[in-house]
Amino acid sequence: MKQLGRFSLVLHTHLPWVAHNGTWPVGEEWLHQAFTGSWRRVLRVLETLAEHGYREVATLGVTPVVAAMLDDPYCLSEIHSWAGRWQLRAEELSARPGSPDLAALADHERREAVACLEDLQRRWLTGGLSTVLRPLVDSGVVELLSGPATHPFQPLLTERFAAAQLSTGLADAQLRFGSRPAGIWAPECGYAPGMEDFYAAHGVSHFLVDGPAMHGDTGFARPVGDSGVLAFARDLDISYRIWSSRTGYPGGGSYRDFHTFDHASGFRPARVTGGSVPTEAKQPWDRRLASAAVLRDAQDFVAAVVRRLTELRDRHGREALVVAAFDTELFGHWWYEGPEFLDAVLRLLPQAGVRLSTLRGACSAGLVADRIDLPSSSWGAGKDWRVWDNDVVAELNDEIAHMQKRLFSLLDNRPEGSGRDPAADQLVREAFLLSSSDWAFMVSRNSAADYARERARRHAEKFTALADAIESGVGAERLAAELRAVDGPFGRLDARTC
Known part of the structure; x- marks a missing residue:
């Protein structure tokens, strides 16, 4: 069969950093749900394909804070305890008198919990993400993308602070996975003209932007300016077949409904049924119906990719590329059947004459077009910066700007030739956590805005208290040790590199 072109699946694994005393579902509960419902299941799909000889299956961006959590014994132990409670909840549901549908759901949840517990005990608790993911990276099944630390x-950052964030993230990935990623997932796909030179200076060869930044011309990577750094853009028409909240596949009537709960057990017993169907009228989830919908939608998705690649080949006279990029959590957490859908798509595409490819593989194959000058952009609302730079978050952005100035003032005033300083390292850590894009996102979108404000406030207070102690020369080491004991480790932050 003649090859039509290439398809690159790009997944971004991310959630806000969670302190050990995190609250709200973005806290520890969110971490546990994301791991058990999505991350572990998606990795199993990739591992199964690898066992069947597949290579260059997907490009996976792992935010360094997620890698840190999934290598941390405390976090893994808490996930293990949560999975144990998951099994207990399923057993309690199975013992409850009720309908055959709830009994079938209880049996399904119990089997899934047992499989997760066995996987945790066999691999994750002894080695963490580093040992689970590295074989996929080393064998070329997955291209790993990294990015700024938090x-x-x-x-919106000063170049020096952005450089400290990026160099820390890349070094952390090399430490955990054995090689320094050449590509990055730019957080929120945020871009400003000139960032390509910044990336080149840090050894980054390619990064991702959203489709409108290339005016929808997404069939090839493009060198940005004169830097030689390549930008890839996701194909929105293809990506939105899954991503769209209005018309995407996850809204299909046979899929498990995310918003309907059996509150006594915490499980989701219903299928979507219909977009306007009230909760009390939702039909029971039927795994067989859902699996049939997965196959139907996977075939539809593959047909759309084939049409798109055929159109690009006819227009350009050569093979082209379709990039579909998503948050990993969409597959399994928000859309329960998502991992099953990915497995079907990744098996069906080669049968339809489409080669699976990582972004790095597309570069090597020469799927590169002429240089481009990109506009400022993101993948947020409006495809500009409005989500992270607006009146609602102006005070937060002012706090982050002030923090950067004070951080570098303190670091630059240290005696020349000073050795490793745990207090300075912790100061950088608090500065990094304050600057996470998630706080502005949640405030702007009014999604757990109070939680986001509180988290940002706490990091700002910790930064200020530690900065004051360093400046006064009184109690900095003691306070830094207290903060490390509360928040736990993250990577290898070294203030001397900032």
């Missing part, structure tokens, strides 16, 4: 919106 997922900041880079265009």
Whole structure:
């Protein structure tokens, strides 16, 4: 069969950093749900394909804070305890008198919990993400993307602070996975003109932007300016077949409904049924119906990719590329059947004459077009910066700007030739966490805005208290040790590199 072109699946694994005393579903509960419902299941799909000889299956961006959590014994132990409670909840549901549908759901949840517990005990608790993911990276099944340490919106940072974030993230990835990623997932796909030179200076060869930044011309990577750094853009028409909240596949009537709960057990017993169907009228989830919908939608998605690649080949006279990029959590957490859908799509595409490819593989294959000068952009609302730079978050952005000035003032005033300083390292850590893009996102979208404000306030207070102690020369080491004991480790922050 003649090859039509290439398809690159790009997944971004991210959630806000969670302190050990995190609250709200973005806290520890969110971490546990994201791991058990999405991350572990998606990795199993990739591992199964690898066992069947597949290579260059997907490009996976892992935010360094997620890698840190999934290598941390405390976090993994808490996930293990949560999975144990998951099994207990399923057993309690199975013992409850009720309908055959709830009994079938209880049996399904119990089996899934047992499989997760066995996987945790066999691999994750002894080695963490580093040992699970590295074989996929080393064998070429997955291209690993890294990025700035704590997922900041880079265009709003000073270049020096952005450099400290990026160099820390890349070094952390090399430490955990054995090689330094050449590509990055720019947080929120945030871009400002000139960032390509910044990337080149840090050894980054390619990064991702959203489709409108290339005016929808997404069939090839493009060198940005004169830097030689390549930008890839996601194909919105293809990506939105899944991503769209109005018309995407996850809204299909046979899929498990995310918003309907059996509150006594915490499980989701219903299928979507219909977009306007009230909760009390939702039909029971039927795994067989859902699996049939997965196959139907996977075939539809593959047909759309084939049409798109055929159109690009006819227009350009050569093979082209379709990039579909998503948050990993969409597959399994928000859309329960998502991992099953990915597995079907990744098996069906080669049968339809489409080669699976990582972004790096597309570069090597020469799927590169002429240079481009990109506009400022993101993948947020409006495809500009409005989500992270507006009146509602102006005070937060002012706090982050002030923090950067004070951080570098303190670091620059240290005696020349000073050795490693745990207090300075912790100061950088608090500065990094304050600058996460998630706080502005949640405030702007009014999604757990109070939680986001509180988290940002706490990091700002910790930064200020530690900065004051360093400046006064009184109690800095003691306070830094207290903060490390509360928040736990993250990577290898070294203030001397900032």
